[in-house]
Each structure stands twice: as C-alpha cells, then as structure tokens.
Amino acid sequence: MAALLDEALACLARGCSILPVHAGNDRDKDPHSALLIRTGYHRPDPENPARLRASWKPLQTAAPSAETVTAWFANTQNVGMALVTGRISGRIVIDFDGDEGRAYAHSLGIRPHVRTGGGYHWHLRAPEWRVGNLVGKSTHGAPDCVDVRGDGGNAILPPTVTRKGPYVYLRDPADIDTLDDLPLTLREALRLVPPLPAPPPMTGPLPRGDDRYPSSRILDWALQKVQDGTLGGRNDTGYHLAWALYNNGYSHAEVLQVGQTYVSHVGHQHPDGRGAPYTLDEYRASMRTAYTAPRGEPWGYSSTDARSTPQTATQALEDVYAQLPPEDQARAAHLVAREWAATGRPIEDTIRYLRLIGHDAAPKTARAAYVAHERREAMPGSLDTFLRARRVRYGRST
Numbered sequence: 001m002a003a004l005l006d007e008a009l010a011c012l013a014r015g016c017s018i019l020p021v022h023a024g025n026d027r028d029k030d031p032h033s034a035l036l037i038r039t040g041y042h043r044p045d046p047e048n049p050a051r052l053r054a055s056w057k058p059l060q061t062a063a064p065s066a067e068t069v070t071a072w073f074a075n076t077q078n079v080g081m082a083l084v085t086g087r088i089s090g091r092i093v094i095d096f097d098g099d100e101g102r103a104y105a106h107s108l109g110i111r112p113h114v115r116t117g118g119g120y121h122w123h124l125r126a127p128e129w130r131v132g133n134l135v136g137k138s139t140h141g142a143p144d145c146v147d148v149r150g151d152g153g154n155a156i157l158p159p160t161v162t163r164k165g166p167y168v169y170l171r172d173p174a175d176i177d178t179l180d181d182l183p184l185t186l187r188e189a190l191r192l193v194p195p196l197p198a199p200p201p202m203t204g205p206l207p208r209g210d211d212r213y214p215s216s217r218i219l220d221w222a223l224q225k226v227q228d229g230t231l232g233g234r235n236d237t238g239y240h241l242a243w244a245l246y247n248n249g250y251s252h253a254e255v256l257q258v259g260q261t262y263v264s265h266v267g268h269q270h271p272d273g274r275g276a277p278y279t280l281d282e283y284r285a286s287m288r289t290a291y292t293a294p295r296g297e298p299w300g301y302s303s304t305d306a307r308s309t310p311q312t313a314t315q316a317l318e319d320v321y322a323q324l325p326p327e328d329q330a331r332a333a334h335l336v337a338r339e340w341a342a343t344g345r346p347i348e349d350t351i352r353y354l355r356l357i358g359h360d361a362a363p364k365t366a367r368a369a370y371v372a373h374e375r376r377e378a379m380p381g382s383l384d385t386f387l388r389a390r391r392v393r394y395g396r397s398t
Helices: 002-013 033-038 066-073 098-108 184-189 215-228 234-247 252-266 280-292 313-323 326-342 347-357 362-374 383-389
Strands: 017-022 042-045 048-054 079-084 091-096 120-125 146-149 154-157
Touching: 002 017, 002 066, 002 079, 017 033, 017 066, 017 154, 033 048, 033 066, 066 079, 091 098, 098 120, 184 383, 215 234, 215 252, 215 313, 234 252, 234 280, 252 280, 313 326, 313 347, 313 383, 326 347, 326 362, 326 383, 347 362
Parallel strands: none
Antiparallel strands: 017 079, 042 048, 079 154, 091 120, 091 146
16 A cells, blocks of 8 residues: 555645545445544535535645645555546546447547556646546437546546556656647537636626616617628618617717727627727717717617527627637637538638638638539538637527
C-alpha cells in the first residue's frame, strides 16, 4: 500500500484533488464511504438525521490535506484512489472504453496517460469554463466508446487495482495535453468547446407601465424582424421600433433607452453583407421621423407579438451568430452551406441566408461548400452538433 500512498501524496503535490474508492470488491470504484466519514467528509442523512452519509462534494472545491490522505491510504486493503476531475485539479479525463475505445484512441494518434482495466484514460488540461460529465452512449453525435469526466466527476488513478485489472501509467502524469490536441469535430461532439458568452447587457431596466404594452416585448419583436428581414434592414426596423413605442405611450427618453439596447444587439451585425455598422445616431434620426408620423393603434397582448423560440438549427444560428468569435462564425457558415448543398438548396438561397446572419464572406463560403459537396469531401461536422456543443437551445432540444 506504500505505492498508493506515495502516488496520492504526489497527486497533491501536482495540485490535484483526490478521493478514496473501493477497489477489488463488489463496490469496485465507488467512493469509499467509511474512509470519507472517518475523516470528516459527510453530511446528515435526510431520512435519519442521526445517521451520517459520506460526501465527497467538498473535495470538488478543496483538495484534502496530506494528513487526511495518509489516513486514507496508510494501512487499508481493498482501497483505491480516484482523481477529482475538473478545474479543482486542473485536468479533465477522456475515457476510451473497451476494445472499441482503444482502437478509436489509436486512430486519433493520441498518447493516453493511463491504461485502465479495459481501455485508456487521456488527461487534458481543464479549461477555464465548466466541463460537464458526458456519457458517449447517451449523447447525440458523440462516439459510443468515449466518455468525459469533467467538473463534479472522478477517474480512477494508478496504482489502483480493480476487479478488471490494474491501472497503469503509460506516460508522465505531469505532462498533460490540451483540448487543442483533440480534433475540432470530436471536441464539438463531446461538448468540449466554450459556451457562448452572455448577450449584451440591457442599459438599465427597460421602461414599462401597467397600462402600456411591455417595451421588452416590443424590443424582442424588433430584434426578430431584423433576423427575418421582413421590415427591411436595421435602419427600417429601428424606425418601426420607435414608432411602435410612441404608439404605446412611451416618452422620448424611454424610446431612446430602448433604442440603446436595440443598437447594442444589432449595431455590430451586417444583414446587408456590406459590413456597415448601425449607430445610435441613426436610431435617433428614426426616432424623429417616427415621432412626426401619424400615430397608430397601441398594441394588445396577443402572444403572436412575442418573439418565438427558434425551432430549427438555422433559426437558432440567426439568434447567436453575432455572439460567436470570428473562427466559429466562419465554421458555422460553412456547416450551413455544406448541409444546404447536400439537400440541393440553390446556392443563391445559401448566399442570401449567410448575408442575413451577417457573414461577410457569404459568396466565397457558399461556393467553397458547394464545390466540396460536388467533390464528395467528408462532412466536417453538423450544425446541430455545433450548436449543442455551445449550449444553444432550439426546438425541443435539451
């Protein structure tokens, strides 16, 4: 057992958090409840407050002390060790399971860190954002033989011996790889890409009144119209936004406040494909025109006025395209164009859509995608997987 204790202390020195697990018995690889409770890692049983239940959740935010680790691994049989994965340890683990997983790892040309009882573990540097735990068999688009152990997860470490066999290091555990060593399509399938940033913040609470149609819903309506282009461009839609607000009893200051939020959302988008920004001065000009125009009827509370949830991947992309970094914008545009080429959509439709979402290189991207389709090049992923990887929800997706 000295080897297990030595490796446990070495893990602490590497900045990792660990926990004791059962090994070689009928609770193989489960957290070792008795050892956890004995060293203070417990919580009351909700059904019987006088009874304690083991809890390794604190180890997900703070590593154990050397004294605690020594108590776990000094003189205990049928015990093993697991890495608490995620940001607490600075690493996540890709689990290649069984013969299929080993073959898949070899096809990727990677160098796994651990040989498990039936496959490989590959240690990667944890990113700054939260990585969820993922089971390939139950995740759309992911390989069945690959799992991810991220924040809130754990992975068995050598020299643990389970019923399936020993865990053995194949390379220096201090030499970990990065997410960039994974192919992009696999990163997306395993949800190992950063989530989208939050949309631009509102410029203070939007004005509203008990006897007025909510300005937030009028703004949502205008943003949707920018996306579908039914009122023209951003300038025309800005006029209709101001006019609708005036019709619903909003003051100059309130119409301007809503307009500031409108510009923060659409000012950097380029639906016309020419790259011209839309500014607050342009919105102010629309306000002046809208104020002098004949008044219309105030809005009612029909649910059809509210912005609807995107139902398709391309509708969802319209909503989030401006939030994507440039490299992801280019990839998303290419995936749309490849998929539309495969379904026989005219290239003109593809160019028009790419321009609508603000893709400056729409003709070039569309032509490259259609040529790739004609050459029968392999698809570089799918828009659905691209969006799911970035936690974008649409339709009935979860």
